[in-house]
Amino acid sequence: MEFSYEVEGGNFAKAGNAASGVKKVLKQLNVDPKVIKRIVVALYEGEVNVVAHAYKGKVLVDIDTSRIYIRIEDEGPGIPDIDLAMQVGYSTASAMVREMGFGAGMGLPNMKRNADAIEISSKVGEGTVVELTTKLTS
Amino acid sequence: MASSIKIRKIAEVLDAQIVCGDSFIDHEVDYAFASDLMSDVLTLDSEQVVLITGLTNIQTVRTAEMADINCIVFVRGKRVTPEMIEVANENNTVLIECQYSMFKTIGLLHEVGVTPVY
Numbered sequence A: 001m002e003f004s005y006e007v008e009g010g011n012f013a014k015a016g017n018a019a020s021g022v023k024k025v026l027k028q029l030n031v032d033p034k035v036i037k038r039i040v041v042a043l044y045e046g047e048v049n050v051v052a053h054a055y056k057g058k059v060l061v062d063i064d065t066s067r068i069y070i071r072i073e074d075e076g077p078g079i080p081d082i083d084l085a086m087q088v089g090y091s092t093a094s095a096m097v098r099e100m101g102f103g104a105g106m107g108l109p110n111m112k113r114n115a116d117a118i119e120i121s122s123k124v125g126e127g128t129v130v131e132l133t134t135k136l137t138s
Numbered sequence B: 001m002a003s004s005i006k007i008r009k010i011a012e013v014l015d016a017q018i019v020c021g022d023s024f025i026d027h028e029v030d031y032a033f034a035s036d037l038m039s040d041v042l043t044l045d046s047e048q049v050v051l052i053t054g055l056t057n058i059q060t061v062r063t064a065e066m067a068d069i070n071c072i073v074f075v076r077g078k079r080v081t082p083e084m085i086e087v088a089n090e091n092n093t094v095l096i097e098c099q100y101s102m103f104k105t106i107g108l109l110h111e112v113g114v115t116p117v118y
Ligand SMILES: Nc1ncnc2c1ncn2[C@@H]1O[C@H](COP(=O)(O)OP(=O)(O)OP(=O)(O)O)[C@@H](O)[C@H]1O
Pocket: A045, A049, A050, A052, A053, A054, A074, A076, A077, A078, A079, A085, A086, A090, A091, A092, A093, A101, A102, A103, A104, A105, A106, A107, A108, A109, A128, B039
C-alpha cells in the first residue's frame, strides 16, 4: 500500500496531516498501538521539521505486511552537519518555530529512537531526505 | 504506582471548563505532564497521560494525537480555537480550559494524588 502527502514549509496549521493519516491506516490494520505511536511520533517530528526548516516537502509512505517505510523529502536549505543536527539540544529554529512549541533540538534524536532504522541524506542549498523504516509487529 | 483519576474529577478540582469530548470525561488518566514544549511531550512513553500546557495552538492537539494523550488542560485562561476543537473531536481528545496558573493547576492536581510521568 502506497500513498503520499504534500507538506508546506511554514504552514504549522497543516503539520501533522501525514502522521494523522498514517495513524488512521495503521489503526485499521490493527497494528499494536505502541508500535503505531512510535511510527507516527517519528513521522510527525519529520513533518514538523519540513514545516519549520524547509520550503516544501513530500511524505511517501509504503506499507506492507511486515514493515512501514516512510520517506520525507524536502526542498530546503539542507543540513550541513548531520551528526551535529542529530545531537539533543542542537537547533537553528526561528523564534516563530519556538512559539509554536518546537525548536528544542529534540526531533531528530526522537525520530532515531522511535524508528527501527533511520537514514538521512542532505545537500546544502537543495534539500533533505529522511527515510524511516519500522517493523509493524512488536 | 500510578493512581487513576477521572477526567471529570480533574475539571472539578480545577474549577475548569470542559470544552469538548464530554462523552469521554469518565475515562481515567494515570499520569500528568506539564510543558509548553511539544518536542518534550513527544518523547513521553507513558500512557493515560493528561497534558497541562499554556500553549494553545493546533499543534498542541496534534501532538496529543500522536502521543496518545487523551486529555489536555490549557492553563492561564487560554482559549481553545474552533480548529483545535475540530481536531480534538476527530481523535476523542478532551480539551479543558482552566483559569489558574500553571503552578496552581499542577499544585491542585498533585494534592489530589495525580502522579508525575517521571
Ligand atoms: N528538513 C530539514 N531541513 C533543514 N534543516 C533541518 C531539517 N531537519 C532538521 N534540520 C536541522 O537540524 C536541527 C535539529 O533538528 P531537530 O528536529 O532535532 O530539532 P529542531 O527541529 O530544531 O527542534 P525540535 O525538533 O525539538 O522541535 C534543526 O534545528 C535544523 O537546523
